[in-house]
Amino acid sequence: MWKILALSAGLALVSTSTSAAAQPQCDQRDSVLKILQQKYKEAPVALGVTHNGGLVEVLSTGNGTTWSIIVTTPQGMSCLVAAGEGWRAMDQVAADPEA
16 A cells, blocks of 8 residues: 555656746645645545654545645645546456565
8 A cells, every 4th residue: 555655656757747937735734734635625535654753645526536745744744646547446356465
């Protein structure tokens, strides 16, 4: 699951267009979650902890119409790093039977 989440987050970051004028959309985690729930009806569907103690969360609507990925620092500041449409959950397939 961690590898899938990390890969998804990495792909989302790579596929997100950037510009010099683009600024990250950041605020306290509770505020970001509230805005995404109220505006898009999104709720957390996956999460993982980074090596430095950050929290990566995927939020989506119940039917996957929209999704967002936020990263929260250990101090509680969350930034929207990617968003899109058509989220689909996948079954985890382990390459190693002991994984």
